[in-house]
Amino acid sequence: xxxxxxxxxxxxxxxxxxxxxxxxxxxxxxxxxxxxxxxxxxxxxxxxxxxxxxxxxxxxxxxxxxxxxxxxxxxxxxxxxxxxxxxxxxxxxxxxxxx
Numbered sequence: 001x002x003x004x005x006x007x008x009x010x011x012x013x014x015x016x017x018x019x020x021x022x023x024x025x026x027x028x029x030x031x032x033x034x035x036x037x038x039x040x041x042x043x044x045x046x047x048x049x050x051x052x053x054x055x056x057x058x059x060x061x062x063x064x065x066x067x068x069x070x071x072x073x074x075x076x077x078x079x080x081x082x083x084x085x086x087x088x089x090x091x092x093x094x095x096x097x098x099x
Contacts, residue, residue: 007039008063010056014046 002009016023031041040063048056 002039003064006064007037008042008060009034009039010042010044010060012044012049 013027017027018024034041042056042059042063044056
């Protein structure tokens with residue numbers, strides 16, 4: 001899930017992230033790509049979601065810039081959340097492409 005307006009993404013690291021070497025490698029490459037495009041990525045685990053959602057929410061809130069700093073933001077970059085599959089960056093809208 002992410003917000004184009006703030007170039008902020010929240011990603012869940014499930015078991016496949018650690019047990020599937022191919023998935024883990026792709027995740028590293030995808031994070032590097034998103035970082036190169038100016039995105040901030042906040043990672044979350046099952047523990048964060050089940051037992052410490054407040055810490056995850058605090059990290060998200062801290063990563064959202066002050067609205068005054070965003071005054072010149074492009075109107076088409078809505079603050080609506082973007083939902084994307086973890087294995088697809090190109091074509092999902094997170095990379096800033098037109099798909």
